[in-house]
Amino acid sequence: MIKDRFADAITPAGSSPAAAGAEEADIGAINDILGFHIRLAHGACLRHFTETFADLDLTQKQVSVLWLVDDHPGIAQTDLAQRLRMDRATTMAIINRLQAKHFLRRDRSEKDGRKQALHLQPEGIAMLARAKQAIAEHEAWVKSRFTDKEVRQLIELLSRIHE
Amino acid sequence: MIKDRFADAITPAGSSPAAAGAEEADIGAINDILGFHIRLAHGACLRHFTETFADLDLTQKQVSVLWLVDDHPGIAQTDLAQRLRMDRATTMAIINRLQAKHFLRRDRSEKDGRKQALHLQPEGIAMLARAKQAIAEHEAWVKSRFTDKEVRQLIELLSRIHE
DNA sequence: TCTGCTTCGTAGGCAAGGCATACAATAGGA
């Protein structure tokens, strides 16, 4: 399990045959860790997303929330949190920011006094429209390295993790 | 430890008009967004990782750094940052935390006075050994839903994104 | 009806990351 600790940067650790001469991206056995690749891929996506949305000044989470509120007018914060796998407190913070920008509003639910019904404001609708264009651009960047079949495959595999 | 995030599997009726037909995981067209699935999968991994490493009090990044320093004794912070796709400043913060725990030390590089050569301390070596066991556990959890072939496939696909 | 439990939103706090800027020391090339 524990590798030779005197190994140099060039050492092939026995995990990757290509590591012998290829010094550049040799990160050893960590390359076999699936979670590691998920993190790196996520990081790469996040960076590109942030760049793409720099003008709009929106984060991934914020866009996701706008999108879902648009898809489900009157949705409650708890429901939103469940769909996006977020904490209630975290959801609060995001909704607060979006509300501060007048992208959406909270209405007390008529059916359940505990809930807040969320609705997009005109400014939110306009922003979402712009955001969807940016998302298309971002998605094109991600998908450019895959065939359609591979995209479907990748989504299917990833779904098994988060479902 | 008890989390209320996934408390109920059944969506409360009447929460949204769209919830009527396609109940549970209906998040609309957002389901076709590859980036969305990457984020969710990453989030699920991160949560499980954090749980698994609660006893060790280590984060993903910290483990990655320990691992890489072990694989490449004397590595510089910049090199580390490049391999993990991190900012120099971010790397600093992580190294600082690991140094505060006496897991590693900074030595001025002999070849290049600007660089810091990083080496694990005995405590770091011991911790890494424990961490690798926890990682094996965590990886088993992630991989449990895939065949070996699918794992290789998934890693290959994800690699195209972050390379 | 009253009572106790649950759910939902809210508030405050804390840690970790990510990123930007600025600065000092060192290397290396012109």
Next chain:
DNA sequence: TCCTATTGTATGCCTTGCCTACGAAGCAGA
């Protein structure tokens, strides 16, 4: 030697994630 690039460092800001606690509202049973 001088100029520039690299490296580490220090600061600060923002977002996310999670925890605890609390009040308001719904709900179910005594």
